[in-house]
Amino acid sequence: MKALIVDDERLARAELKRLLAVFPDVEVVGEAANAAEARERLQALAPDLLFLDIEMPGGTGFDLLASLDEAPAVVFTTAYDAHAVRAFEVNALDYLLKPIDPRRLAAAVEKVSAAHRARAPAPGAGAGSGSYLERVFVRDGERCFFVWLRDVPLLESEGNYTLLHLGSHRPMLGRSLSYLEERLDPRHFFRASRRHIVNLQCIEGIEPGPGSQLVVRVRGGLEVEMSRRQSQRFKELMSP
């Protein structure tokens, strides 16, 4: 696994690098001292794992993640921040307290490794290297967490933002619907209309609507009316 260390303190980065040296399947491919550098390194190196310090000048770790397209696996680090730690626990995010206990680090690395192995390996492609968008990091008021897009039945346009319909809550993603359409796997996501993208794996029923339009019902009970053109395309796609 390729790892990127993001921390504004050089000594903290050096210390984590030293600790990670004992893990044969973790290779530290780069470092960043702030959010801007991190963004650039993420783009260039496409790491699988991100060690992210929360307290950084000019933008916290959460801000950085929310601004990314694809969110790689993240382990947060902090010296002491009661608020951040509460956020980590509430959202079941992985975190480590500095000075990092090597045993805790081992547990975190193992967890990420396991998840990494379990995912269908895309040969030669890591996160953010051009493969389809699978996981995003969203902020929902005080909460922030990762969302697997395959679990989102419906995406709705809100100007330059997109609402993810997740049943009880609807977090907002800082990307337009059209932008997402280009990054999502067309085998699983279908642009139903100007306002909606439907997750084909979450469809529960399709009924004919007014005119030749189709009305799709997705998991969670939401109903979406397809535009005439898209209804046509849908029928074409579904016909054998």
Place this chain on the structure above:
Amino acid sequence: MYWACQLAGWLPYAALNSVYAVGVLHGGAPAVVFCLWLSAVGLALSHALRNQIRARGWAGLPLLGLAPRLLATGAVLGLLCNAIVTLPPLLLGYESSRRVTASGLVLYSVNLAIVFTAWQLIYFGVKFMQRSRRAELEHWQLEAAARAADLRALKAQLNPHFLFNSLNNVRALIAEDPQRAQAMVTRLANLLRYSLASATAETVPLQQELEIVGDYLELEGARLEERLRVRMDVAPECLPLPVPVMLVQSLVENGIKHGIARLPRGGQIEISARLDGPAMRLEVSNTHGPEADRVSDRPAGSGTGLANAAERLRLLFGEQASLQLDRSARELTTARVRIPTHR
């Protein structure tokens, strides 16, 4: 509780008297009635006395002031009680006037005076016990509150974020630069010791405070590296002057926490001290980002910290001492402290 005591006193008194009257003096039912009547009068008079004690606040008097009042009241009430108790039976014919003698009256008055004096002694005794129990309770409550405040202050001073980051950096330095790591451990120990000692000391010479500030800045320097620049401009004659313990340290800490650490490119801390007439002028300034120039963007909690520091200054050095925050310059905050050199 007062009424319980009254009844617990006067009823047995009546009973005792009855026993004596019937058993020794061989009186009959009238004797018992007399005893009850006596207790009733005693109760009424002592109740009136209690109201007077309360109204005049005798319970707060020292022993020397209380004693004459106590004795005088006892005597007066003894006479009064005697009069009230003895006359009606005389007038009503229950008691033959032959049996009443002057010496008998005097003796009986003295007897009753003793009873009323005893009553007062019990009353004031109980009051005294109540007061001292209350005072002790208040004392322990104050102690507990003081300990809790101490603990809070200590927790606030220890700054866990700084502590854990420093420990992490020291650990990193052990491999990279062992001698520097050793120096860092020494500085950290000095800082912690000073923090703990600051709970008891009130003022320290500026020189001692600046030594600790120096240690702190070295530790932060390891963390922030080139992002922290320090400038010190302290006049030598200011060094022995007393300053409130941890004042400069907390000003510098705030400056770094809210100003410099938030800037990606870092900033500068400047500490200066000079004599200005009858006072010392101490200034701690730090650069910060433009967003902190907005008055509404004050970091939470720094208001009360500053208010506390200003209050401490005034308590230690009088009304002429002051602490002010100057944010008029762009991207620069200066804390100005004025400490008179003699009260």
